[in-house]
Amino acid sequence: xxxxxxxxxxxxxxxxxxxxxxxxxxxxxxxxxxxxxxxxxxxxxxxxxxxxxxxxxxxxxxxxxxxxxxxxxxxxxxxxxxxxxxxxxxxxxxxxxxxxxxxxxxxxxxxxxxxxxxxxxxxxxxxxxxxxxxxxxxxxxxxxxxxxxxxxxxxxxxxxxxxxxxxxxxxxxxxxxxxxxxxxxxxxxxxxxxxxxxxxxxxxxxxxxxxxxxxxxxxxxxxxxxxxxxxxxxxxxxxxxxxxxxxxxxxxxxxxxxxxxxxxxxxxxxxxxxxxxxxxxxxxxxxxxxxxxxxxxxxxxxxxxxxxxxxxxxxxxxxxx
Numbered sequence: 001x002x003x004x005x006x007x008x009x010x011x012x013x014x015x016x017x018x019x020x021x022x023x024x025x026x027x028x029x030x031x032x033x034x035x036x037x038x039x040x041x042x043x044x045x046x047x048x049x050x051x052x053x054x055x056x057x058x059x060x061x062x063x064x065x066x067x068x069x070x071x072x073x074x075x076x077x078x079x080x081x082x083x084x085x086x087x088x089x090x091x092x093x094x095x096x097x098x099x100x101x102x103x104x105x106x107x108x109x110x111x112x113x114x115x116x117x118x119x120x121x122x123x124x125x126x127x128x129x130x131x132x133x134x135x136x137x138x139x140x141x142x143x144x145x146x147x148x149x150x151x152x153x154x155x156x157x158x159x160x161x162x163x164x165x166x167x168x169x170x171x172x173x174x175x176x177x178x179x180x181x182x183x184x185x186x187x188x189x190x191x192x193x194x195x196x197x198x199x200x201x202x203x204x205x206x207x208x209x210x211x212x213x214x215x216x217x218x219x220x221x222x223x224x225x226x227x228x229x230x231x232x233x234x235x236x237x238x239x240x241x242x243x244x245x246x247x248x249x250x251x252x253x254x255x256x257x258x259x260x261x262x263x264x265x266x267x268x269x270x271x272x273x274x275x276x277x278x279x280x281x282x283x284x285x286x287x288x289x290x291x292x293x294x295x296x297x298x299x300x301x302x303x304x305x306x307x308x309x310x311x312x313x314x315x316x317x318x319x320x321x
Contacts, residue, residue: 015139046061076286092121109292175262177260196247199226200228205230214249234254
């Protein structure tokens with residue numbers, strides 16, 4: 001079996017279609033099909049079968065993809081070991097991060113890495129929702145993803161990836177202040193969500209984890225929120241709250257500035273999200289990836305997590321909180 005053909009099969013499992021695989025690898029669709037047919041001849045098994053207009057893996061195909069995951073990780077580890085023999089940290093690290101992590105975590109870490117390693121270390125940052133970032137990690141499009149998971153909405157890591165805890169981010173309730181004239185503030189007294197059951201609510205859009213979190217938190221308090229506005233931009237949500245349009249829930253990390261007329265309250269029944277970095281299992285063996293991760297850890301947590309705080313996901317098992 002040729003490794004390049006195993007890589008093609010693995011890519012097909014990640015992207016789902018021949019055309020998407022060809023586009024990602026900058027090949028033609030016929031070339032991908034020909035190489036996969038040649039791989040089937042090599043192994044003596046059908047690896048793909050038609051499912052309507054799409055292809056799906058056969059049992060033999062799934063078995064081979066699982067082995068390809070291991071082999072590709074071993075190749076990446078070998079490359080990382082060779083890079084580690086160099087005296088200087090160098091290379092390009094592609095990072096995916098959700099929006100509030102881009103604003104809260106990356107500026108300080110990026111500045112420190114540039115000051116320490118100069119042009120030898122190149123960073124490439126793309127804003128992505130956590131699910132998209134984890135998919136990009138599995139596909140090999142990024143080396144590190146910053147993602148999050150709410151305590152009652154666990155995340156699922158791709159096969160062969162590691163989770164590195166960065167911070168615990170509390171969810172707060174954004175309520176209109178007594179007057180729009182005073183500066184925004186954070187209150188110390190917690191709010192019981194049940195007391196907000198009759199209020200109008202401002203929510204993140206459907207099909208987002210923040211929307212699911214709000215629905216679940218309000219449901220646990222015994223009511224379904226009456227949503228009058230959906231908005232994915234947290235500063236815009238805070239502006240609506242300041243105008244008295246409604247109330248909202250949001251992670252504290254997402255609030256960079258509290259506008260006048262808004263008071264943030266902790267929740268009587270706390271809700272938190274875990275902010276974490278995810279890498280391939282072999283990723284942290286690469287010095288460039290490791291220095292980026294090392295710089296993120298002190299930026300977000302008081303101490304570097306111990307090895308027991310790093311979870312290895314095998315076969316896409318749900319990650320513990």
